Amino acid sequence: MGEVSGNDAAFARASRIIPGGVSSPVRAFGSVGGSPVFIARAAGPYVYDVDGREYVDLVGSWGPALLGHAHPEVVAAVQAAAARGLSFGAPTLAEAELAEAVRARVPLARKVRLVSTGTEACMTAVRLARGATGRDLLVKFAGCYHGHSDALLAAAGSGLATGGLPGSAGVTAAATAQTIVLPYNHADAIRALFAERGDEIAAVITEPAAANMGIVPPGPGFNAVLREVTAAHGALLIYDEVLTGFRVSASGWWGLEGGVEPDLFTFGKVVGGGMPLAALGGRADLMDLLAPLGPVYQAGTLSGNPLATAAGIATLRLADASVYARVDAAADRLAGEVTAAFTSAGVPHVLQRAGSLFSVFLGVDSPVRDYASAQRQDTGAFRAFFHAMLDAGVALPPSAYEAWFVSAAHDDAVLDRIVTALPSAATAAGAARST
Numbered sequence: 001m002g003e004v005s006g007n008d009a010a011f012a013r014a015s016r017i018i019p020g021g022v023s024s025p026v027r028a029f030g031s032v033g034g035s036p037v038f039i040a041r042a043a044g045p046y047v048y049d050v051d052g053r054e055y056v057d058l059v060g061s062w063g064p065a066l067l068g069h070a071h072p073e074v075v076a077a078v079q080a081a082a083a084r085g086l087s088f089g090a091p092t093l094a095e096a097e098l099a100e101a102v103r104a105r106v107p108l109a110r111k112v113r114l115v116s117t118g119t120e121a122c123m124t125a126v127r128l129a130r131g132a133t134g135r136d137l138l139v140k141f142a143g144c145y146h147g148h149s150d151a152l153l154a155a156a157g158s159g160l161a162t163g164g165l166p167g168s169a170g171v172t173a174a175a176t177a178q179t180i181v182l183p184y185n186h187a188d189a190i191r192a193l194f195a196e197r198g199d200e201i202a203a204v205i206t207e208p209a210a211a212n213m214g215i216v217p218p219g220p221g222f223n224a225v226l227r228e229v230t231a232a233h234g235a236l237l238i239y240d241e242v243l244t245g246f247r248v249s250a251s252g253w254w255g256l257e258g259g260v261e262p263d264l265f266t267f268g269k270v271v272g273g274g275m276p277l278a279a280l281g282g283r284a285d286l287m288d289l290l291a292p293l294g295p296v297y298q299a300g301t302l303s304g305n306p307l308a309t310a311a312g313i314a315t316l317r318l319a320d321a322s323v324y325a326r327v328d329a330a331a332d333r334l335a336g337e338v339t340a341a342f343t344s345a346g347v348p349h350v351l352q353r354a355g356s357l358f359s360v361f362l363g364v365d366s367p368v369r370d371y372a373s374a375q376r377q378d379t380g381a382f383r384a385f386f387h388a389m390l391d392a393g394v395a396l397p398p399s400a401y402e403a404w405f406v407s408a409a410h411d412d413a414v415l416d417r418i419v420t421a422l423p424s425a426a427t428a429a430g431a432a433r434s435t
């Protein structure tokens, strides 16, 4: 019998007890093949697998690790909080402190409620919109992901796209009957829908820069059109900034974009600093409809957990202008190098950005504006590229539909390692092209 790596053994053991061996499907290497890397620890820009192998990490826990992994001050804040008690089921001042930090960055989040996951934040925002308007219909865009609650699991982007699933079994037709899915970036489609059914629509929920079908930024004026038609028909506009919030700028996509004023926001990922914490925020009159003040029910045993709030407060405190400048610079350099590598290897590709977030669509030669065009990418070429990078010690998200996440810890020496790995990986992608 040959050597079994610790990693393969870990995957085999986990697969015997956990479906697919993973606690969330995007972690499985379903679309790229092979065994997922089992992580033992992480520090700064690196993750280490159970065999002790070091990788430059471009997953960043799918977004939270803005400062790099296990930032000493964040870890110290969590340790200090843990020593004071893990959970009380009673309010703490730290919750108000974190909510104030959110509002300081996104002043339209006049009031903020803390929850544990982005899924809950989006589910609650939708319930709140329906409760506030007394209307049933919800509009979302194909390829945008808003968590895995039933009503939002229609044409929901990365996780499903990666697995080649149109939607989820177990979601009843009734649960999605009141969700209308439109193509992203098609202002004419949203105008037409509102002209016909505007007075039945509770809300439009959108990723204001889509990041779960690869990176698909909004076209000029698209978000403004969403604001205009929702306002004209008494519907609400929800910006889901679970991924972009506090990552693409201190005030998220909303701050980068300027001008559009949504009614509600959802946040997650960075706001929890790597702990299970998310939030929704927005107009005070709407937020005050939440229980206990109002009739829209929402609750959570571990909501506003003291360890999670400590991580979030420390992360936002440390995420100053210099952090965003470093993350932007790292993304600029890497995006340029990735483009250069695929160009020299003769691989048609389109690299798209939303601030410091970027992704590359292989085998595509015109801009990707919506989910249908994202699905034209060559996932076989990505698979070859992904494994070549992994073999060279660079861990990319294991899906062609995900953004690459850099952190403030990705300095030039770290980026050099990625850049060194790019040419042969790009060549491998070219050799694997399906066309």
Ligand SMILES: *Cc1c(COP(=O)(O)O)cnc(C)c1O
Pocket (backbone or CB within 6 Å): 116, 117, 118, 119, 120, 122, 145, 146, 147, 148, 207, 212, 240, 241, 242, 243, 268, 269, 278
């Ligand atoms: C990750 C994500 C969610 C879901 O957050 P979870 O914490 O995984 O439930 C919702 N919306 C967007 C835009 C996301 O990227």
